Amino acid sequence: xxxxxxxxxxxxxxxxxxxxxxxxxxxxxxxxxxxxxxxxxxxxxxxxxxxxxxxxxxxxxxxxxxxxxxxxxxxxxxxxxxxxxxxx
Numbered sequence: 001x002x003x004x005x006x007x008x009x010x011x012x013x014x015x016x017x018x019x020x021x022x023x024x025x026x027x028x029x030x031x032x033x034x035x036x037x038x039x040x041x042x043x044x045x046x047x048x049x050x051x052x053x054x055x056x057x058x059x060x061x062x063x064x065x066x067x068x069x070x071x072x073x074x075x076x077x078x079x080x081x082x083x084x085x086x087x088x
Contacts, residue, residue: 023066025083031056033080040070040081 029040034057041049041057048063049070059070059081071081 018062019065021088023064023086025066025068025085026061026064027059027066027068027070027081028084029057029059030080030082033078035075035078035080037075037078039073039075043069043073045069 036055036057038051038057040059041051045067046063046065048060049057050060051057066083066086068083071079071083074081
């Protein structure tokens, strides 16, 4: 499947692609607020947001880098994704 520049089809597998201990923030998805629009999945540069069989979304924190793009682009009505500070 051809992809545009900067797109990721799936997060890479293996220890070189997992997020290390350097991440400062991580996203939390409130499934009750989520409108299931799919914007977060489309905007995620790491490809770590997957749609589930029930049409809800899940964030794979093993691959999330904490950029916050998903939270920033979540529609104003929903704001289902919020960023939280990592506890070290």
